[in-house]
Amino acid sequence: MTHRVDHEYDYLFKIVLIGDSGVGKSNILSRFTRNEFCLESKSTIGVEFATRTLQIEGKTIKAQIWDTAGQERYRAITSAYYRGAVGALLVYDITKKQTFDNVQRWLRELRDHADSNIVIMLAGNKSDLTHLRAVQLDEAQAMAEKEGLSFLETSALEATNVENAFQTILSEIYQIISKKALAAQEAARASVGAPPTQGTTINVTDSATTSTRRACCST
Template structure:
């Protein structure tokens, strides 16, 4: 997720097909891709949604985010306005997902360092304050493109192994009755003495 024209589609294209299109059009609605990623010796199939940054697709974004286990939040290091909008994106993301969703903040387009840029220290400070992982990338020259995807999948995998991601009903104090192993237990039965 992130503003239009921060390079989300080119990051995904570079990661999935090792392609970069300098004349890419803005994403209309949602794009989707799959890729297997190795995490702690396990091969994980990642289902990746590229969600349009345009305001006219705001209603769609919430519904496509709702079941996400993780998110990559992208801004353009050469456009401070895209960094300034991160708080809005983060709020939208957190309002529409699980409470313990894993998020990686990505400062993209590091190949444009010759332009006025967002200070890396500011991005680190923002990510630390919000509890996010942070990395800088360039889809154009393929710098660190694999890293955010690898980071998010490994983080999700470790989180699920240690403590399964709770759904919206668990966030409200209700439980689904599923154990970590997938067995159903009766949570309504009480042991009265």
């Protein structure tokens, strides 16, 4: 996909939602992209995706969120969808310990198939069901810290922290892209013998075109 198609956005970031079936990935997707929640949500078969455009540090970012099926029988299908992803939201259900225990397996799969620089956030969904909690907050925080992940508890039902989760992931991805663009600009200056500059404001849209294409998903 070309950079800034029809001048609608500066960057396109592909984010994958992963985790066991039934943890609420589809409702997190619909809450973030359409501000909707469906109590009768059915299990995703294969993959679905939706998009939302928002502003990050003055740039127009189009987030393309992919909802991968959690059922084992679809794993062979979904593994291909990690390709091109620059961010991942790894979701478990705070009321079901098994979904948290499986986080390590999902992390291994993600790290096997995705780019090594992918931004990952761990999300404990259904925080509205605190009376049924099976995974303690400090336990999840400890795992996230150990694995180098961001962490939030979310509720797709009550729209708690869903926006914050994606804003955090997208902002971190943008920071990585910006740093790559700055490094590329400094390298270009060095190659022509120009002295490096400090505190220079760069045009990320132009200088980051190559790296952005590499980070964007293909459709």
